[in-house]
Amino acid sequence: MKRTYKSWLEGDFTSIQKEYTDPTPLLKDDGTLLAAGWARHNVFDYDRRLVKHQMRRKEWDFYQIANGEYMAQISFANISLGGYASAVLVNLKTGVVEASVMSPFLGGKDKYVLPPKGDEECALSLRVGKALFETETFFDRRDIRFEMGEVKCHFTMDIMPGLENITTVLPFENKADRYFCTTKQNSMPVEGYFAASGKTVEFKKDRAFCVMDWGRVCTPYSLVWYWGNGSTYIDDAAGIRHIFGFEITWGIGDESNATETAVFYDGKLHKIGPVDVETFPKPDGYMKPWHFISQDGRFDMVMKPFTDHHSDLNILVMRMHSHQVHGLWSGSVILDDGTKLEIRDMYAFCEYVENRW
Secondary structure, three states: OOOOHHHHHHHHOEEEOOOOOOOOEEEEOOOOOOEEEEOOOOEOOOOOHHHHOOOHHHHEEEEEEEOOOEEEEEEEEEEEEEEEEEEEEEEOOOOEEEEEEEEEOOOOOOOOOOOOOOOOOEEEEEEEOOOEEEEEEOOOOOEEEEEEEOEEEEEEEEOOOOOOOOEEEEEEEOOOEEEEEEEOOOOOOOOEEEOOEEEEEEOOOOOEEEEEEEEEOOOOOOOEEEEEEEEEEEEEOOEEEEEEEEEEEOOOOOOOOEEEEEEEEEEEEOOOEEEOOOOOHHHHOOHHHEEEEEEEOOEEEEEEEEEEEEEEEOOOOOEEEEEEEEEEEEEEEEOOOOEEEEEEEEEEEEOOOHHHH
């Protein structure tokens, strides 16, 4: 659904927001999309053999761990033509990439198979060249390990009882066999370390959170999107501590059946309407304040940036161009029961991405 902020805010683009609660096949036998909507857990059964355009199939497991001072990104991606295992450490205060390693591979579409769901108990261990990528998910925690040369990482995150996520399936207009299926899970306190070149950065649960981005997609060649996410601790009027988080993504595919917009309070999802940013940041507004508002008025936040983690991977016909902007967020959100939460100086991020792959 293409829109400008002004026309979207003044018009009626209210999504159907179709929620799925029962196990549902993602694809028909002919590779066309069967389900489009959202869920609080991944109820969509993904069979990679049914993807019609195998060379457009992309699968990834991505983890971002941050505490407002440092950010670690650990990922494994299989994009049919090839893929990679990688680990990155960024100093968010200086913007300096302090460590970055990647082990690529070619033609491994059936050699490196990732789990068909990202929020179920499972174990995975993959070696790509000199890189080791391991994850193990239990009912109450998730472990991640990465090793390559001097880089060694190990993180453990908490999965609170009843933790929900937002899983969405978005179609593409006039392309019945293309889709974008992702699970975003945040609100996970994390501890661990990232060691490289004789330096070790520690992450503690009192400040650090992890967001998991699990994707199984078959997309057109070019994509543009916004992705914002964050988690933090907040205290209520009685002084009781809670975990608050949000997930806002838009710009990908047809949002007629769902938008990837939600807030989380103690692990429970509260679905909100479509979100947009008031002022388009391109080309030189990335470090200016970003004002986010949902069409239903339940999400109204301003991010004051302090770091633009800009990356541009341009290899032959593939380009991944990203401005991932980190900052302090303040504003208000309204839960399903009408409770209004005031948020002040919460660390979180939003990125604007233009990809060709």
